[in-house]
Amino acid sequence: MKEKSGIKIVKESGIFYGAILIVALTTGTISHFLLTGLTWVGNFRDSHFYLLYLLPVLGIITAYSYQTYGKGADKGNNLIIESIQKEAPVPVRMGFFTFFFTIFSHLFGASVGREGSAVQIGGVISNRLGLKLKLNKKKRKLLVHAGISAGFASIFGTPLAGAFFGMEMAYIGKIERNALLSCFMAAYLGDFTAQLWGTTHTHHYITELTSITPRLLFAFVLASILFGLAGRLFAYLTHHAKKIYRKFFSNYLIRAFITAGIVVVLMTILNGQKYEGLSLWMMDDAFTGVATAKEGLFKLFFTSLSLGAGFQGGEVTPLFDIGSALGSGIASFFHLTPSLFAAIGMICVFGCAANAPLTTIMLGIDLFGSKMLPFYVVSAFISYFISGHQGIYTSQLIIRPKSTLLAHHIGHRLSELPKVGVSNEN
Structure with missing residues (x-):
């Protein structure tokens, strides 16, 4: 009986860490293509100034798409947080919506960022995979933390911060220590995957202080x-x-x-x-x-x-x-x-x-x-x-x-x- 129980634990652990691997590889890959797309549309927009004047049209398309087909996807990162706190359902289409509408938002000149898409995509993949693999509630939650870490780390090239962000994002005054290994594994693998595809990041440096006055x-x-x-x-x-x-x-x-x-x-x-x-x-x-x-x-x-x-x-x-x-x-x-x-x-x-x-x-x-x-x-x-x-x-x-x-x-x-x-x- 103990032997069968041990085999079951090993099998469940193998499935769980395999899921983290899939989430990190997939999220890191998508982050690379998101960054590549944003670079291209940014350069295109800069040489076609009139695109800004089409922003209201994009506003209507975005609102209509999320209102009609979004199924709650408009909540963005907040929905990913709620999937950790109370297992709120996360629609798969949220990943597609945030990827393409982020690209379009940048193309037409909205003053927005990029990490929201990566974190949402990591959250979508981990939520869906956790359900598909029939992981228990605790492991599904840890997998979502890992997905957040993979998204943040791969979009900015910051695996250490990405690991902590996955543990810290859902709460104020609490860090999800149970997710430590999951988040570190996903963050470093996600960042490594993006770099394998050719992602690079701009570096800035702090001039050394000569004295503290x-x-x-x-x-x-x-x-x-x-x-x-x-x-x-x-x-x-x-x-x-x-x-x-x-x-x-x-x-x-x-x-x-x-x-x-x-x-x-x-x-x-x-x-x-x-x-x-x-x-x-x-x-x-x-x-x-x-x-x-x-x-x-x-x-x-x-x-x-x-x-x-x-x-x-x-x-x-x-x-x-x-x-x-x-x-x-x-x-x-x-x-x-x-x-x-x-x-x-x-x-x-x-x-x-x-x-x-x-x-x-x-x-x-x-x-x-x-x-x-x-x-x-x-x-x-x-x-x-x-x-x-x-x-x-x-x-x-x-x-x-x-x-x-x-x-x-x-x-x-x-x-x-x-x-x-x-x-x-x-």
Whole structure:
């Protein structure tokens, strides 16, 4: 009897880790082709400026497709989170929708990211495979964590951060330690697979500090606070843009057309075409001290409007842009070397908006090495605390609040806070 039981355990483990392998290889492959597609359409858009004026048409097509055929796919990453928390069903079509509509959103000039598609695709594949293989509830949940890790790691080339993101994404104040091995395996295999296909990533470097002065420390603490406020503002504007749009335009097709039109008009009036798509130039400029805080705020504004209008892609790359430009601007104001502040802003504005402080620290190590680790740690937790209970993923469940003043939020999702009559303030 014991021998049969042992064979069964070995067999189940083999099936489970085989599933992780499939999820990682598939997600890494799709991430490569997504990145290749985004590069191509970005270059094409830059030489065909008139495509921006077709954005309202894409808005209608996107809204109609998700409303008519989406089966809840419009919830995006929040649906993946809910599949972990309460086994919410995830339609397979969600993977196809997010891949193609992300490509189209970039082609026509929406100011959006790319990680949302990769994470959703990893979540879709892992959800479906877990059901097909008839894995038990616990292993299906771990497999979804792994799918998230594979998507994040392969799209950014950051396996260490990807592993932690898969464990940290679904909750505030909790890391899913049971998924440690699954997430690490999926993250490194997913990233390796993307690289095998030929995926490459741009690297930025932090100039070594010659001395630590009171001015540097003051600027660093101030910057960390501002990074937390920027992440909070981004999440607030994005979610409230959607609410305001729904309030004023009840017909979803009219709403899609008008809100996309708002993006087009404002980009035209404010010469905001350079904020279309990923705007990777902002990070390059930030590390050389050319980018300004004003540019970061413009990117925040246009991305919030684009996501609020329903365009697909994600938030993380725009958050990298916003944080690095803000960091560069702060460093320039204090006459300090910009690269350290650009790097910290890049990881921390994302980290506090995603409510993922450990991922933030690991992202710093992945992207810039471990020499500046103390700066990553301190800034990550300052900005995390300052950001309060706001975030880009409204399905996140609060397990441990960011301060004792927010203890009454425990057990609620971010989306539920206004409904239960509690404050979002620190």
